Amino acid sequence: MANNLNKTQVDKLGDRLRKGDITEAELRLLDDYRRSFSEAYEFVVRAIRDELGLEPTGRPAKSTTSIIEKLLRESIRLSQIQDIAGCRLVVSGIEEQNGTVTLLQKLFQRVTVVDRRKNPSHGYRAVHLIVRHEGKLVEIQVRTSLQHLWAELCEKKADVFDPLIKYGGGDSVTTALNLRFAAAIEDAELKEWQMSLADKVLSGLSARRGTLSKSKQAELDAFLKEQRTWRKKLDSYKKTIRDTLQELIAELENPDRG
């Protein structure tokens, strides 16, 4: 069983997969290797369900196609791939995303956080947590609904037009549209998050306005006015998202598209 394969043997299998024309024996070995992540996967998903009451969607094992693509795309060994097993949580916005990440960090002892909001990958933003359980890694993706929408659209375009789109390749129009869409989403999400934080503080202060000095009341009024300006900005960011989606639809419906 490949469960007993050592790291060198796993990486040799990866080298053969990278060369293509995969044999039946190699497919069986890869399948055994993937199955060796089952216990770690179940540990992670069960903990998220039982301890946090969240409902992740799991992918107990990365597909052969995706593994081979990753080996070909990156100078990575099979044993180094961190997302052989994984699951995904889609949450409403940045605030819930941050809260979920904090809960997951507390839930698992050996966890590494990869914040792709700080370092987006060709426009892809999300937070990934890599949990280590008995020597096996399991990736948890935490995406907001807008980050998820971006990723789904990008992956689908990669499926039907060009796999390189997912990694910043493909034609320049698509690449530019993807990045513009990602930037609009980032702007809207950050502004919404900042506003929600400010709302909490301002509503608390407004509730005890009568106890504030005149100068503090004037400061509060100035903040409330600024908040209204922010709200208008947020509306404009959301409009940019809608406009970009319309552009995408128009591009898809263009009969001259190759």
Add this chain to the structure above:
Amino acid sequence: MLFLIEYNREKGEIVNIRKFDESKKTDAESARLDLELDLRRKGTKHEVVILDAIDEARIRRTHRRYFESLEELAKAS
């Protein structure tokens, strides 16, 4: 619930989907291997993946790309 999906990437369409009860995980994994071996023999390059969720509605939300066309994804957003 486990969902064994055969997906044609180029067409962006699901070819087949089979459902397995959570307790039948080994059966689902064996079916995945059998399907991959069969596709290999036929020279068909389809993606084969197992997804795990409490129901199909959740899979359709978190893995929309398998179920919706690009136009549907963009328009439903």
